[in-house]
Amino acid sequence: MTQTNRQILLVSRPTGAASVDNFRLVETPLAPLEPGQVRVRNHYLSLDPYMRGRMSDAKSYATPQPLGEVMIGGTVGEVVESLNPKFKAGDKVVGMFGWQEFGTSDGTGLLVVDTTHVPLSAYLGPVGMPGVTAWYGLNRIIAPKAGETVVVSAASGAVGSVVGQLAKRAGCRAVGIAGGEEKCRYVVETLGFDACVDYKAGNLYHDLKVATPNGIDGCFENVGGDVLDATLARMNAFGRIALCGMISGYEGNPQPLKYPALILTQRLLVQGFIVSEHMDVWPQALAELGALVAQRKLAYRETVADGLENAPAAFLGMLKGQNFGKQLVKLI
Amino acid sequence: MTQTNRQILLVSRPTGAASVDNFRLVETPLAPLEPGQVRVRNHYLSLDPYMRGRMSDAKSYATPQPLGEVMIGGTVGEVVESLNPKFKAGDKVVGMFGWQEFGTSDGTGLLVVDTTHVPLSAYLGPVGMPGVTAWYGLNRIIAPKAGETVVVSAASGAVGSVVGQLAKRAGCRAVGIAGGEEKCRYVVETLGFDACVDYKAGNLYHDLKVATPNGIDGCFENVGGDVLDATLARMNAFGRIALCGMISGYEGNPQPLKYPALILTQRLLVQGFIVSEHMDVWPQALAELGALVAQRKLAYRETVADGLENAPAAFLGMLKGQNFGKQLVKLI
Structure with a gap:
C-alpha cells in the first residue's frame, strides 16, 4: 500500500x-x-x-x-x-x-x-511560535510597567493580538494598529485593547496621537515603513521598540526610517530579535500562554x-x- | 572697582x-x-x-x-x-x-x-563630559569583547578619539571614520586605531568594508546619515549601536536611515543615550580616564x-x- x-x-x-x-x-x-x-x-x-x-x-x-x-x-x-x-x-x-x-x-x-x-x-x-514571539518581545525587550502605553502593529494578527492582550494583563494601555475598520473593531471589542488605529483610514499619525494621549512607552513593531515612522514620532523618553517584523518592506523596495534622530533625542532602545534564538524562554512562555488559552483568557x-x-x-x-x-x- | x-x-x-x-x-x-x-x-x-x-x-x-x-x-x-x-x-x-x-x-x-x-x-x-560619553557608550552599551570590531565616527573628535583608544585597550579592532586624510592619519598614527576611513574620499562603504574584514560588532555613532547607513550595512549579527550623536543632520533636513530592516535581520541593539542621565558612572569613568591622561596613555x-x-x-x-x-x- x-x-x-x-x-x-x-x-x-x-x-x-x-x-x-x-x-x-x-x-x-x-x-x-x-x-x-x-x-x-x-x-x-x-x-x-x-x-x-x-x-x-x-x-x-x-x-x-x-x-x-x-x-x-x-x-x-x-x-x-x-x-x-x-x-x-x-x-x-x-x-x-x-x-x-x-x-x-x-x-x-x-x-x-x-x-x-x-x-x-x-x-x-498563541501557544506556538507567534505567541512566544509576542511574549518575548513584550516581556524581555519592552518590559512594560503598569500604566505605560504599548503600541503594536498588525494588531489583529497572530503575534500582535497576543502582545496587546498580555500588555493589558500587565496593566498597560494597549493600542493596536491594523488595516480596516473590521480588524480595528475586533482588536478593541474582542481582544480588549484600549484603542486601535486604522492605518488605511489615511490619518495614521493624527489618529495614533489621539489614541496615545500620554505618548508611547513600548512599541512592538511588525510592519515598519510609515507605521513605524508614526509610532517613533510618538515615543516617550526611554521608550523601547521590539523590532519583530517589517512586513511592509518584504515585497519590493526597502523602506527607510524617516527620523532616526528620534532614537537619540528620546534615548530609545531598539532591539531586533528572532524568537528561535531565545529557546530558553519557550517553556515558561508556552506554559503561561497555554494556561491562558485553556482558561479562555486569551482570544485569538x-x-x-x-x-x-x-x-x-x-x-x-x-x-x-x-x-x-x-x-x-x-x-x- | x-x-x-x-x-x-x-x-x-x-x-x-x-x-x-x-x-x-x-x-x-x-x-x-x-x-x-x-x-x-x-x-x-x-x-x-x-x-x-x-x-x-x-x-x-x-x-x-x-x-x-x-x-x-x-x-x-x-x-x-x-x-x-x-x-x-x-x-x-x-x-x-x-x-x-x-x-x-x-x-x-x-x-x-x-x-x-x-x-x-x-x-x-577626555577627563570631562566627552570622555565619560565615550566611556559610557562603549562600556555600557557596546560592551565589547576582545577580538570584536568597534567602529566610531567623528573618530578624531573629543568623544570618538576616546572611544577608539578604550576599544583598543579592551582588545578590539578599532576602526575610525573621519573627514580628510590628515585626520585619518592622526587617528591611526597618534591615537593607535587599526584603521580609519576617510568619508570625504567618496568610497565610504567600500573603504569601510575593506577596513572591517570581519564585519562590525559595535558602532559608536556620532554622525548619522550616510555614515550610519554604511556602518549599519556592515554590522554583524547581535551587534550593538550606541547612538550618541547625529551631527550630519543637525543643520537642515533630517536624514533618514536607509535600511532599518537590517536592525531586524541582524538582531541589532540600537540605544540612544545622553551621558548626563547616567551620573552614576561618572566617578568611575573619570577616575579611569584621569589616570590614563595623567599617565599619558590616552592621547587627545x-x-x-x-x-x-x-x-x-x-x-x-x-x-x-x-x-x-x-x-x-x-x-x-
Missing part, C-alpha cells in the same frame, strides 16, 4: 513581489518507514511572514530556503505510524514539516502536545485556507494583509 | 543652518558677590555638538536654551573671589558657566579639580579659538567638521 505525499516546493526566487509561480505542487510516493522514524499526517500548516525572507537569498538571519525543496513551515498533526518508541499512532504533535501533507522524521524537534483544553491549531498560534482568531494547493495564494494574501488573525492551511 | 563681564547671548533661533547672527556679544557689569557665592574667571569654554540642539525649540531631550540668556556650555577656570567656604581663590574648577568670561554661582555643580598631572582643559575633553588633541568673541564662528565651524579634536575657546 504505497501512499502518496503532496508537497509544495519553492522552485524560483521572487524578483520584486512573490508570486504563485515561485511554488510548485508535486506528488511523491511515501517510502516505508525506517527504524526510529515516525510519520505524521499534518492537519494544519502555519503561514508566517518570516517565510518571505526565506524565499530570497539576500543576507538575512537565516539561510535561504533551498530551491527544489519542500517549503519550510510549522505544522501540527497526528502520528499515523511510528517505529520510534517516543511516539505512538494517535499522538498529536507540533513540528516543522513544511508545506506537505505527510512528514517523516527521526523525531528530532517533534513535540507531543495535549489537546484536551487547547485546540491543536492553537499550537501554531484564525483564517483557514482549505487544502495544500491553496497555500501559495493564502501566503501571498497574508503578505498583503488579507488574512484576519493567524493564517493557517487546513490539510485534512 | 567694577569689573565688566563679557557674555554671548543666544538672541534668535536658526531657521535651517545656524549663523553668527543667532548670537550677540554683550558687556555686563559684575555685581559684588553675595554671601555664599563664588566667582570664577573662566579659562576655557567647551564647544560641543549638543549645543546645536539647544538652539532650536524642537522636541528634544533638553529644554531649549532661552533667548536673551548666556549660551549654555561647560567651562574650566579659576576661582578669583569666594564668599563660599568650599572654594578659595586659586582653586581650579569645572562648571557650566556658559559662554562668558566670568561665572558667579553658589557653588552648585562646581567641581574643584587637580591640575598637577591633568591639564585644566582636559577636564572639558584640541583646536583652540582665541577669545570669547570668536566662539560663535568656532562653534559653526565645528558643526561643519572644521575643528580637529576637541574644540575649545581660550578666554584668558
Whole structure:
C-alpha cells in the first residue's frame, strides 16, 4: 500500500513581489518507514511572514530556503505510524514539516502536545511560535510597567493580538494598529485593547496621537515603513521598540526610517530579535500562554485556507494583509 | 572697582543652518558677590555638538536654551573671589558657566579639580563630559569583547578619539571614520586605531568594508546619515549601536536611515543615550580616564579659538567638521 505525499516546493526566487509561480505542487510516493522514524499526517500548516525572507537569498538571519525543496513551515498533526518508541499512532504533535501533507522524521524537534483544553491549531498560534514571539518581545525587550502605553502593529494578527492582550494583563494601555475598520473593531471589542488605529483610514499619525494621549512607552513593531515612522514620532523618553517584523518592506523596495534622530533625542532602545534564538524562554512562555488559552483568557482568531494547493495564494494574501488573525492551511 | 563681564547671548533661533547672527556679544557689569557665592574667571569654554540642539525649540531631550540668556556650555577656570567656604581663590574648577568670561554661582555643580598631572582643559575633553560619553557608550552599551570590531565616527573628535583608544585597550579592532586624510592619519598614527576611513574620499562603504574584514560588532555613532547607513550595512549579527550623536543632520533636513530592516535581520541593539542621565558612572569613568591622561596613555588633541568673541564662528565651524579634536575657546 504505497501512499502518496503532496508537497509544495519553492522552485524560483521572487524578483520584486512573490508570486504563485515561485511554488510548485508535486506528488511523491511515501517510502516505508525506517527504524526510529515516525510519520505524521499534518492537519494544519502555519503561514508566517518570516517565510518571505526565506524565499530570497539576500543576507538575512537565516539561510535561504533551498530551491527544489519542500517549503519550510510549522505544522501540527497526528502520528499515523511510528517505529520510534517516543511516539505512538494517535499522538498529536507540533513540528516543522513544511508545506506537505505527510512528514517523516527521526523525531528530532517533534513535540507531543495535549489537546484536551487547547485546540491543536492553537499550537501554531498563541501557544506556538507567534505567541512566544509576542511574549518575548513584550516581556524581555519592552518590559512594560503598569500604566505605560504599548503600541503594536498588525494588531489583529497572530503575534500582535497576543502582545496587546498580555500588555493589558500587565496593566498597560494597549493600542493596536491594523488595516480596516473590521480588524480595528475586533482588536478593541474582542481582544480588549484600549484603542486601535486604522492605518488605511489615511490619518495614521493624527489618529495614533489621539489614541496615545500620554505618548508611547513600548512599541512592538511588525510592519515598519510609515507605521513605524508614526509610532517613533510618538515615543516617550526611554521608550523601547521590539523590532519583530517589517512586513511592509518584504515585497519590493526597502523602506527607510524617516527620523532616526528620534532614537537619540528620546534615548530609545531598539532591539531586533528572532524568537528561535531565545529557546530558553519557550517553556515558561508556552506554559503561561497555554494556561491562558485553556482558561479562555486569551482570544485569538484564525483564517483557514482549505487544502495544500491553496497555500501559495493564502501566503501571498497574508503578505498583503488579507488574512484576519493567524493564517493557517487546513490539510485534512 | 567694577569689573565688566563679557557674555554671548543666544538672541534668535536658526531657521535651517545656524549663523553668527543667532548670537550677540554683550558687556555686563559684575555685581559684588553675595554671601555664599563664588566667582570664577573662566579659562576655557567647551564647544560641543549638543549645543546645536539647544538652539532650536524642537522636541528634544533638553529644554531649549532661552533667548536673551548666556549660551549654555561647560567651562574650566579659576576661582578669583569666594564668599563660599568650599572654594578659595586659586582653586581650579569645572562648571557650566556658559559662554562668558566670568561665572558667579553658589557653588552648585562646581567641581574643584587637580591640575598637577591633568591639564585644566582636559577636564572639558577626555577627563570631562566627552570622555565619560565615550566611556559610557562603549562600556555600557557596546560592551565589547576582545577580538570584536568597534567602529566610531567623528573618530578624531573629543568623544570618538576616546572611544577608539578604550576599544583598543579592551582588545578590539578599532576602526575610525573621519573627514580628510590628515585626520585619518592622526587617528591611526597618534591615537593607535587599526584603521580609519576617510568619508570625504567618496568610497565610504567600500573603504569601510575593506577596513572591517570581519564585519562590525559595535558602532559608536556620532554622525548619522550616510555614515550610519554604511556602518549599519556592515554590522554583524547581535551587534550593538550606541547612538550618541547625529551631527550630519543637525543643520537642515533630517536624514533618514536607509535600511532599518537590517536592525531586524541582524538582531541589532540600537540605544540612544545622553551621558548626563547616567551620573552614576561618572566617578568611575573619570577616575579611569584621569589616570590614563595623567599617565599619558590616552592621547587627545584640541583646536583652540582665541577669545570669547570668536566662539560663535568656532562653534559653526565645528558643526561643519572644521575643528580637529576637541574644540575649545581660550578666554584668558
